[in-house]
Amino acid sequence: MRIGIMSAMHEEINALIQTVKSPRTTRLGDRSYYEGDLWGTEAVLAFSRWGKVASASTVATLILKFEVDVVLFTGVAGAMDNALDIGDVVVGEAFYQHDMDARPIFKQFEIPLAGKSFFLASKKLNTKLLSATEAFLHSDAIDDDVKKTFAITAPKVITGAIASGDKFVSSNKDAERIKQALPQVKCVEMEGAAVAQVCAEYDVPFGIIRTISDSANHTADIDFMKFTQEVASKYSIGIIRNFLNA
Numbered sequence: 001m002r003i004g005i006m007s008a009m010h011e012e013i014n015a016l017i018q019t020v021k022s023p024r025t026t027r028l029g030d031r032s033y034y035e036g037d038l039w040g041t042e043a044v045l046a047f048s049r050w051g052k053v054a055s056a057s058t059v060a061t062l063i064l065k066f067e068v069d070v071v072l073f074t075g076v077a078g079a080m081d082n083a084l085d086i087g088d089v090v091v092g093e094a095f096y097q098h099d100m101d102a103r104p105i106f107k108q109f110e111i112p113l114a115g116k117s118f119f120l121a122s123k124k125l126n127t128k129l130l131s132a133t134e135a136f137l138h139s140d141a142i143d144d145d146v147k148k149t150f151a152i153t154a155p156k157v158i159t160g161a162i163a164s165g166d167k168f169v170s171s172n173k174d175a176e177r178i179k180q181a182l183p184q185v186k187c188v189e190m191e192g193a194a195v196a197q198v199c200a201e202y203d204v205p206f207g208i209i210r211t212i213s214d215s216a217n218h219t220a221d222i223d224f225m226k227f228t229q230e231v232a233s234k235y236s237i238g239i240i241r242n243f244l245n246a
């Protein structure tokens with residue numbers, strides 16, 4: 001198996017790159033791709049940058065140029081479900097593009113000419129990701145003082161729908177609009193559904209996990225740097241390590 005792993009956060013993918021022994025680096029389309037052995041699995045790692053276009057072009061390159069068999073994406077997201085707290089994890093099932101609106105030609109959220117409004121992650125990968133995440137959350141990988149800083153007490157993992165769009169959601173108004181239109185959505189981010197669409201089009205199984213970093217409202221611009229460095233990147237490494245060793 002050759003696995004493609006991507007992230008929209010520099011800190012997260014860098015932490016993974018550091019665990020690859022002498023990675024081979026390729027520059028292509030303004031991105032860097034790192035190939036090498038990741039805990040015994042052939043891997044290609046890439047930092048996608050933010051947004052649907054950036055992540056779509058990165059995942060297409062992983063599939064076409066680097067010929068990965070599966071794609072994993074790790075990142076952070078804003079909570080849409082009130083039951084989610086910062087530090088919880090969502091394993092994405094269905095992926096919607098909340099800013100797709102070609103009415104009146106197509107229904108709101110329908111992907112033009114695809115005949116659907118969402119793309120589904122691989123059930124098999126999700127089962128593995130879920131247990132990898134549960135095992136990670138039950139370990140003591142995050143320091144107590146870091147947990148305290150972000151008020152993380154008993155982090156949990158859930159599965160559910162995720163919405164993506166080219167918008168950093170940081171107002172109650174925008175968050176409410178998405179919640180009303182897509183009430184099944186657990187969290188909001190900027191890449192997942194684009195990656196999902198490209199993987200579906202090439203018939204490549206994919207799994208996307210998101211650590212909740214904010215509540216997608218006026219408090220959304222928390223200390224992200226600290227959060228990705230001290231929480232989200234540790235989650236990514238720990239979860240992917242469990243996933244690959246399972």
Ligand code: SAH
Binds near residue numbers: 076168188
């Ligand atoms: N590290 C940045 C913030 C990252 S937020 C900083 O220095 O401020 C943007 C990334 O996190 C995107 O890739 C997106 O997928 C995800 N994300 C996290 N919270 C989000 C929100 N409330 N709305 C949209 N995307 C969010």
